[in-house]
Amino acid sequence: MSHTIAAIGEQALLDGFLLAGVSVFAGSTDEEILHAWRALPEGTAVVVLTPAAARSLDQFLADPRSPMSVVLPS
Structure with a gap:
């Protein structure tokens, strides 16, 4: 199985x-x-997020079924 980084x-x-x-x-x-x-x-x-994107997705990132997320430094 291949995994994607987004x-x-x-x-x-x-x-x-x-x-x-x-x-x-x-x-x-x-x-x-x-x-x-x-x-x-x-x-x-894995999902790399900009700080603004992380704020927009805050409620989804806590879901344990979501991909691992990494937020870029601001």
Whole structure:
């Protein structure tokens, strides 16, 4: 089984992750961030979040079934 690494947040902060093969889901509004979270591929193991994305997804990150999340420093 292969696992995916994804990143959610503002495009300018995540562009470098594309070079490492990370699936980047850009968004800057709460609605865009939530849409990106729901669009994560099955098998996503780790999600890198910008600080703004982490604030938008706070209620979802506590779910033990959600992928492991890492928040970029602000």
